[in-house]
Amino acid sequence: MRHWRGVLACVATLALAACNEGAPAPQAEATEVPEEIAAEPMAEIVDTQGIGTPMAERVATIGLINKRNNLTRDIEMSPGESRRVDDVIIRLAACERTAPWESPVQTGAFVQVFVNERRDAGGDAEWYRIFSGWLFKENPSINVVEHPIYDVWVKDCAMSFPGEEA
Numbered sequence: 313m314r315h316w317r318g319v320l321a322c323v324a325t326l327a328l329a330a331c332n333e334g335a336p337a338p339q340a341e342a343t344e345v346p347e348e349i350a351a352e353p354m355a356e357i358v359d360t361q362g363i364g365t366p367m368a369e370r371v372a373t374i375g376l377i378n379k380r381n382n383l384t385r386d387i388e389m390s391p392g393e394s395r396r397v398d399d400v401i402i403r404l405a406a407c408e409r410t411a412p413w414e415s416p417v418q419t420g421a422f423v424q425v426f427v428n429e430r431r432d433a434g435g436d437a438e439w440y441r442i443f444s445g446w447l448f449k450e451n452p453s454i455n456v457v458e459h460p461i462y463d464v465w466v467k468d469c470a471m472s473f474p475g476e477e478a
Contacts, residue, residue: 345394345401349426349439354392354405363411365471367391372407372421373467376400380461399428400462401439407469412476419449421466425457 368391376397377384387395389404407421425443430436443457447466457464 342398343396345396346439349401349403350394354403354424364473367406369471370407371470372404373470374402374404374421374423375463375465375467376402377463378461379463386467399437400464401426402464407466407471409469409471411473417450419466419469420446421469422446423464423466425459425462425464427459427462 370391372389372391374387374389375384376387378398378400385397387397387402389395389402391404391406394401394403403424403426405422405424407419409419410417422445423443424441426439426441428437428439431438431440442459442462443464445455447457447464448454449466449468452465
């Protein structure tokens with residue numbers, strides 16, 4: 313029995329030592345938004361209420377998951393911003409939440425999502441819009457980003473209303 317423990321310990325040590333050898337170097341992440349998408353007009357959301365934080369000062373937190381490798385990211389954006397993470401571009405037009413005195417509580421953001429992919433086996437990868445609309449934190453099934461690889465959802469909209477404590 314002792315002999316097998318010694319053999320197993322040697323095998324485990326060799327296996328762990330081999331884990332660090334030949335590991336691929338991390339690749340640089342593409343983050344520039346292509347000109348054709350940056351030049352496309354973004355949906356204009358008019359801030360008609362005039363109550364609370366002005367639209368330009370709000371900050372939305374958007375969740376992004378790549379289902380192939382199970383990597384999740386939280387992306388903080390202001391309205392009017394576009395962010396690229398590898399083959400996904402998220403554009404934020406607006407974020408909103410209900411005032412504390414309103415019911416039901418809702419947090420939402422108007423986003424556009426673009427994905428760089430091939431539509432056929434022989435073609436080149438192109439940017440395609442896969443979603444444009446409002447996403448809601450409390451009711452994610454109202455509007456869903458339907459894509460086999462990526463999920464996008466709203467996590468928060470940082471803004472305040474008169475009378476709220478900072």
